[in-house]
Amino acid sequence: MKPLGLFGGTFDPIHLGHLRMAIEVMETFELESLHLLPNKVPPHRPQPLASAEQRLAMTRLAVEAVPGLVVDERELKRPGDSYTVDTLEDVAREFPGRPLLFMMGMDSLLSFTSWHGWQRILELASLAVCCRPGHRLDSDSLDVQLSWRLGEGPVTGPGQILPITTTELAISATDIRTRAKNGQRLDFLLPQAVADYIQASGLYRADKAS
Numbered sequence: 001m002k003p004l005g006l007f008g009g010t011f012d013p014i015h016l017g018h019l020r021m022a023i024e025v026m027e028t029f030e031l032e033s034l035h036l037l038p039n040k041v042p043p044h045r046p047q048p049l050a051s052a053e054q055r056l057a058m059t060r061l062a063v064e065a066v067p068g069l070v071v072d073e074r075e076l077k078r079p080g081d082s083y084t085v086d087t088l089e090d091v092a093r094e095f096p097g098r099p100l101l102f103m104m105g106m107d108s109l110l111s112f113t114s115w116h117g118w119q120r121i122l123e124l125a126s127l128a129v130c131c132r133p134g135h136r137l138d139s140d141s142l143d144v145q146l147s148w149r150l151g152e153g154p155v156t157g158p159g160q161i162l163p164i165t166t167t168e169l170a171i172s173a174t175d176i177r178t179r180a181k182n183g184q185r186l187d188f189l190l191p192q193a194v195a196d197y198i199q200a201s202g203l204y205r206a207d208k209a210s
């Protein structure tokens with residue numbers, strides 16, 4: 001059975017860094033579908049500037065013509081903090097027996113042992129880890145509790161940590177929000193439909209409440 005890909009993020013906003021890595025994870029692991037999971041209350045970071053509805057709308061616009069990418073609203077519908085471990089328990093119940101492959105950027109792997117329930121996450125899923133400019137995997141940076149799990153795939157079950165070489169795009173949502181706030185152009189950092197949405201709604205603009 002092909003693994004189900006899962007990609008959790010704040011997506012404030014979703015950008016080409018996210019989308020390119022999702023495509024490359026799908027190709028590398030021959031996934032048929034990959035769920036994008038916008039989170040409601042991200043536990044590890046400052047709260048998003050865009051509302052849940054706005055982030056959902058942008059994620060939908062980004063993937064509407066991309067085969068295999070599915071917007072999954074389960075974290076937005078669940079009350080309380082959006083813990084990945086709870087999401088994976090829920091997905092595992094919905095897709096019994098299906099291997100789960102949760103993807104992230106290298107920056108996220110380097111702080112992964114601070115995540116709530118990280119050991120349980122690795123009982124439920126394997127991790128596909130993508131390159132991110134400025135974040136390197138070396139023996140000093142990765143927690144020893146994780147390093148023995150490093151492998152190359154294929155996905156044989158939960159508990160594997162599978163770094164893959166992906167196109168490095170130094171794009172971040174933080175940078176996009178700053179540009180939008182300053183009234184700068186966003187073209188080619190995110191899908192044009194998302195750039196148009198941000199511009200039309202005034203989202204992130206210093207002179208407009210979002």
Ligand code: ATP
Binds near residue numbers: 011017103108
């Ligand atoms: P922010 O700048 O607001 O922190 P972000 O651009 O890092 O946002 P998130 O929604 O927080 O985006 O990221 C979700 C996941 O995507 C994380 O695992 C992060 O590592 C990964 N990610 C985001 N941007 C990139 C990128 N350009 N290259 C590789 N991984 C990325």
